[in-house]
Amino acid sequence: MPPARVRFAPSPTGALHIGGVRTALYNYLLAKKTNGTMILRIEDTDQTRYVPGAEEYILKSLEWVGIKIDEGVAQGGPHAPYRQSERKAIYKQYAQKLIDEGNAYYAFDSEEELEAMRNRLKATGSTHQQYSATTRMMMDNSLTLSKSEVAQKLAAGNPYVIRLKVPDSEEIELNDLIRGEVKVHSSQIDDKVLMKSDGMPTYHLANVVDDYLMQITHVIRGEEWLPSAPLHVLLYRFLGWEKQMPQFAHLPLLLKPDGNGKLSKRDADKAGFPLFPLNWTDPNTGELSKGFCESGYLPDALINFLAFLGWNPGTEQEIFSMHELIDSFTVERIGKAGARFDILKAQWYNQQYLKAKPDDELAAYLLAALPSNSCSKEKAAKICGVLKERVTFTHDLATQRASSLKHLPNTIPR
């Protein structure tokens, strides 16, 4: 397989969800498997949702779990900048091209007008209330306005968005590596906003432009993007990039441990397990969310557990180092169905990894929990050597000490 160029493209709106870590992991595994490149791109086109510190948090989290970035905001690369807010001019240019070639148009409708349109449609019993081929000619845009009216509005600085002109009747097909052929009729897709009135692109435009420019070969992302994938196919076509279009792989979602639905912060809190790699304090609410790291999980155990949520090697081996994962990974073996998040299994993995760790490595965890200089390195390693058989979390090394030690042979230091 030729070297893959893949990207993980989170938006800095808060802590990195564990599902995002898995998405990053699968991307990383494919990159390393093919001797390819792992790219980190920050999708910060929504200024209203920007959360300070989130980008640094994402970087630190990926580093902690052992996902190394080849190109990205921190290390740069041939396609810099890797932050979308710094690439505004690029998107504008392609949006213009789409307009010039008749594949996109200016729309001046206010929020109230859009709302009114939806209500009107709803009243007639229409199944979907969309800005689309059936409604666009009733709206305030460069398709309905004369050339001079449009020029005038533009010159006057009236707020506008740029919308994609979706063909009214056409079957759009795409081949997903996980799901096979997926077909969607263009009448089901609305005239998505490509450029917002603040001059920023939406995800749809930015993602297609960047993936093309950065020569991405595989787009591995969450299933929530599957419905809009045909729209992206349309964009590749209109931009003349169909031949360079990356291959798509839409990952099944991580589900709640009990019942159904997307795994959320709330479920994690309820069940008493972390949902983020590292501790995260929301800068707005001041609320602290626990991380796997601070909860006593080892990064390689977490990775092993996560890899197996939706993927398996087809053998009966359960314990895989990152290196082994890279060796045996293929996108073809990713499952189609969502996987429930079973924290008990994560704990089992953690215990297995803890047991397998060298004593002196474990000693660092114990020492960190003890008052400084209260215990020598050698002594700590010895204690860990005995304790590691009976603990699940790194912090158990310190807390289990007193209660367990009295049952142990006298040969080890107290």
Add this chain to the structure above:
RNA sequence: GGUCCGUUCGUCUAGGGGUUAGGACACCAGAUUUUCAUUCUGGUAACACGGGUUCGAUUCCCGUACGGACUACCA
């Protein structure tokens, strides 16, 4: 509501037209361990339902049910 996606033990999953449907977590029982933990052995437990196709379907096709995602100037 509409569109799309999905469905094998409680959970993660292997498998695939003819199998005792395999493994792991969890659970239960026993053994080892001066208690606990570890370890070992064994056990309970699954092809959502209905129609086709076929000599034969859990596996292929079509429906149904159920679940999920999407349906923003959010990603």
